[in-house]
Amino acid sequence: MAVRSFCTTNISTQHHGYAAKFHVSSSLSLTNSHMWSSTTARNSKNKCAQSLVNTVVLPSISSTPLESLHRGNWIKLICGASFEDVVDIRNLSLVYTLAGVDCIDCAADASVVSAVNEGIEAARDIVCLRRPWVMISVNDDKDLHFRKAEFDPEDCPADCSRPCESVCPANAISFQGKSTLGISYNTEAPRVLKDGVITERCYGCGRCLPVCPYDKIREVTYVRDAITTADLIKRNDVDAMEIHTSGRQSTLFKELWSALGDSVGNLRLIALDGRPMSGDIGRGATKESIGFAVQLAKAKERPPGFLQLAGGTNAHTIDGLKKEGLFQTTITEYSHDDTSTISSSDSSHALISGIAYGGYARKIVGRVLRSMQSQHGGSASVEDHPEHLLMALKEALALVGPVKCL
Ligand code: SF4
Numbered sequence: 089m090a091v092r093s094f095c096t097t098n099i100s101t102q103h104h105g106y107a108a109k110f111h112v113s114s115s116l117s118l119t120n121s122h123m124w125s126s127t128t129a130r131n132s133k134n135k136c137a138q139s140l141v142n143t144v145v146l147p148s149i150s151s152t153p154l155e156s157l158h159r160g161n162w163i164k165l166i167c168g169a170s171f172e173d174v175v176d177i178r179n180l181s182l183v184y185t186l187a188g189v190d191c192i193d194c195a196a197d198a199s200v201v202s203a204v205n206e207g208i209e210a211a212r213d214i215v216c217l218r219r220p221w222v223m224i225s226v227n228d229d230k231d232l233h234f235r236k237a238e239f240d241p242e243d244c245p246a247d248c249s250r251p252c253e254s255v256c257p258a259n260a261i262s263f264q265g266k267s268t269l270g271i272s273y274n275t276e277a278p279r280v281l282k283d284g285v286i287t288e289r290c291y292g293c294g295r296c297l298p299v300c301p302y303d304k305i306r307e308v309t310y311v312r313d314a315i316t317t318a319d320l321i322k323r324n325d326v327d328a329m330e331i332h333t334s335g336r337q338s339t340l341f342k343e344l345w346s347a348l349g350d351s352v353g354n355l356r357l358i359a360l361d362g363r364p365m366s367g368d369i370g371r372g373a374t375k376e377s378i379g380f381a382v383q384l385a386k387a388k389e390r391p392p393g394f395l396q397l398a399g400g401t402n403a404h405t406i407d408g409l410k411k412e413g414l415f416q417t418t419i420t421e422y423s424h425d426d427t428s429t430i431s432s433s434d435s436s437h438a439l440i441s442g443i444a445y446g447g448y449a450r451k452i453v454g455r456v457l458r459s460m461q462s463q464h465g466g467s468a469s470v471e472d473h474p475e476h477l478l479m480a481l482k483e484a485l486a487l488v489g490p491v492k493c494l
């Protein structure tokens with residue numbers, strides 16, 4: 089399924105001590121000293137990053153994530169329910185926070201959540217932005233989002249041309265010292281190049297499975313532990329949760345919900361999701377997801393809450409949705425007391441509240457991160473290399489801009 093249904097819970101404009109205090113000018117005249125945090129002013133590296141970021145036109149980010157849902161211009165970065173490379177996750181979170189996403193979705197793992205929050209705070213040290221929500225992804229049963237590929241490279245024939253390595257979109261398959269992709273990780277860094285599948289980078293897309301001519305690759309599925317998830321939600325840096333469920337086994341869903349207990353009261357948003365789709369493989373993927381949205385628009389009964397298009401999304405998605413009259417035709421006015429009033433809607437089919445970008449978003453910024461890592465080592469922080477930060481930010485803005493700057 090390519091559309092996710094949100095139900096809001098416990099929504100407040102004040103959370104984790106932050107309020108709607110940001111404003112990035114659409115013309116980016118970032119000369120007002122209030123725009124910069126005091127931490128940044130003391131940091132010469134960040135000053136350099138600020139100067140370069142200052143040359144890019146950032147979208148006006150004047151809405152809270154909840155307001156973005158109401159306005160129909162919500163945008164989420166999906167790091168991946170199984171992607172656990174904390175260096176990449178931190179850098180992606182930094183870049184997409186600067187670009188103006190409303191939410192960052194990640195694996196329900198303590199280290200990963202910390203990496204997302206570190207990236208967000210590093211971005212906010214460069215430009216004083218509002219904090220995007222952090223969402224964790226969990227499952228109640230076997231689900232394609234929650235799997236890893238695995239094989240023993242010692243079993244591989246020496247003359248294999250390694251199609252597994254070249255097909256992997258996450259650079260998660262490598263052979264020590266023999267990478268055909270030319271990516272070398274800094275051996276001084278904690279991410280040492282390993283033979284076979286680099287588990288933390290594998291997000292379970294499954295593309296390597298059918299290409300192995302010797303059938304050496306297995307998939308390993310897992311279910312996130314509900315008690316661990318509940319503990320994670322109780323931290324003060326998780327705002328939302330996405331539950332991956334097939335909907336066929338209500339017993340399993342009830343068991344998960346029961347194990348999460350009171351922790352869900354800490355959340356601002358709960359989302360449901362189904363089948364995964366990949367947007368990084370081209371225009372065809374987005375056609376399928378838009379087709380699903382069109383069918384949903386015609387349905388007499390739709391899921392309650394906000395609907396977000398996710399899966400198969402890429403640079404073509406917004407244009408496709410607009411052609412179908414399904415995107416941003418609802419205008420919402422806001423009053424000072426944070427109550428909202430829908431003032432007009434020019435299409436009964438304008439049902440999409442926002443877009444989530446996963447594989448495609450990671451791919452376009454990931455290219456820049458790989459280039460940075462090949463020059464500066466696998467653990468490089470993107471804000472320490474402003475020229476790469478600028479390139480990454482331009483890529484991210486090309487995706488976020490059409491959603492935010494209408
Ligand atoms: S499942 Fe996907 S991400 Fe994982 S190793 Fe295979 S191709 Fe790479």
Ligand code: SF4
Binds near residue numbers: 252300305
């Ligand atoms: S394609 Fe199969 S046999 Fe060849 S290197 Fe990859 S896992 Fe090994």
